[in-house]
Ligand SMILES: Nc1ncnc2c1ncn2[C@@H]1O[C@@H]2COP(=O)(O)O[C@H]2[C@H]1O
């Protein structure tokens with residue numbers, strides 16, 4: 103019973119009487135309903151473009167799956183009503199058709215497509231007929247056709263088992279069958295760049311950057327990871343804020359509380375604190391007044407549309423999470439100061455002037471921004487462009503003013519790359535490519551690791567303690583529903599998850615965690631583990647050497663060249679990873695906390711999902727009712743992780759930074775909804 107309901111995904115609200123009269127199956131979407139029309143065959147398929155049931159000789163399949171397909175071979179002549187009553191006559195027709203197959207033909211349909219399946223079966227039939235007749239079959243043709251048939255079968259095995267290995271560049275996971283249609287279409291529309299009914303471009307925009315990494319400076323290693331925040335010596339920060347900022351390196355850091363006690367200035371304090379902590383103000387000669395002026399602009403930009411979710415608190419949260427990822431992975435040692443600065447900047451500015459609506463909304467409403475950016479990563483282009491415009495607007499807010507032109511170019515190129523990679527339609531591709539790169543460490547590109555860290559920080563809240571995650575989700579849902587209201591007003595089709603009358607919030611969160619969050623954090627922790635591990639060490643050292651030699655011979659000043667040089671710029675190289683064990687201890691501790699929270703959150707959503715389903719029949723507002731459930735207590739280990747390898751001990755005894763600040767940060771302006 104539950105399955106039938108959840109398979110419906112999005113359920114129009116009905117009156118109590120209507121609900122009583124209808125049975126559950128009435129909610130399932132028939133072919134031809136809005137889901138099908140909107141999403142094409144993907145939304146109901148167990149694998150890409152291949153529906154589970156029903157006639158499959160549609161034009162769509164041929165267009166979608168049959169690139170370079172000979173039109174004769176694309177016709178799949180299943181008889182009406184197949185199977186079983188006229189199976190024999192159909193097979194006889196196949197026999198005749200098989201005779202027409204040319205075994206020497208080398209241009210064959212995509213083995214993953216239906217025409218491929220058709221062609222392989224005809225070829226096998228023809229081979230068998232020839233064998234039966236004793237006709238000679240050239241060895242080449244025999245081998246070639248058998249190989250083709252095998253590859254067709256293997257592609258079908260992969261499809262049917264939902265394995266994430268495909269011949270195309272499409273990044274969607276293939277095992278979405280348990281996901282309700284509306285949520286499936288949301289996942290497809292939002293997190294992959296595969297447009298329904300079209301092929302994603304292959305090999306598009308692949309940077310030819312050599313992968314690589316700095317070698318760790320061992321003496322700095324753990325020191326940098328557990329460097330104490332200087333807030334306790336900063337008299338210009340209100341004491342309450344200072345106290346709170348002491349927890350900046352904790353997974354359980356409460357950004358909403360900071361927002362409250364800082365009078366709406368969480369973005370400013372987090373930004374400032376991170377720059378001070380990593381000694382970047384000093385390094386890049388950024389004055390406090392310039393930083394404050396820029397922060398004010400950013401905060402105003404974030405508050406322009408009064409968004410419940412995409413506001414300065416979200417930016418502060420992403421920057422704080424990035425800080426944990428840097429600190430707890432040892433990557434803080436792997437990146438140069440400029441790279442760390444670029445990452446913090448990217449996190450801070452990544453959603454500035456967000457309109458509270460999605461890219462698809464911009465595209466569908468043909469908004470000025472969509473026209474300006476030609477429907478490509480509309481918002482992300484706007485964020486990055488706005489952040490640089492604000493820097494250049496004068497009024498003493500250009501924090502990059504004292505950068506050398508090389509540093510400026512490098513920082514800008516990195517920021518652009520990272521912010522564009524927060525476009526969620528890059529998500530599945532990004533995860534897939536990182537997984538592939540991790541199998542071949544020499545292909546690992548440092549900037550891709552940075553992009554993944556920012557992207558992960560951007561979607562971090564399902565891995566935070568329930569009260570935080572729940573607040574974030576509530577805010578996001580409010581924003582989505584407001585978009586839905588606008589769409590209704592404009593008589594547009596409502597985007598997935600945007601219909602306040604039917605969206606199943608808990609179910610969407612379960613799918614989001616299962617299909618988006620878990621794979622993301624898994625690949626991120628894999629990256630951390632691999633780079634810190636012995637396996638990568640040799641690759642890092644040898645590539646570093648190679649890069650060094652290349653640098654000496656290189657010249658040129660394009661942004662790409664600058665990026666290239668960036669990887670080679672290692673002066674003090676030590677290949678000793680003597681603190682590796684300690685680093686891994688810290689890393690694993692945080693990974694445990696992250697997954698503990700995620701599992702706990704999943705459990706809470708599962709409970710709420712049951713209520714949501716019940717509410718569809720009782721007629722109450724699902725989200726509010728579900729919200730009333732008392733959550734399970736958080737596992738104690740989330741707040742008090744058991745020490746591993748004595749890693750936590752060092753926190754108390756670290757050398758203090760000398761950095762001080764002259765200006766007050768405490769401007770009482772309220773800068774965002776909370
Ligand atoms: N809990 C969630 N459920 C659904 N979508 C989410 C959730 N958290 C983040 N997102 C989406 O992920 C996106 C990441 O980039 P943005 O911050 O621009 O906008 C975010 C939301 O659209």
Ligand SMILES: [Zn+2]
Pocket residue numbers: 416420452453560
């Ligand atoms: Zn964001």
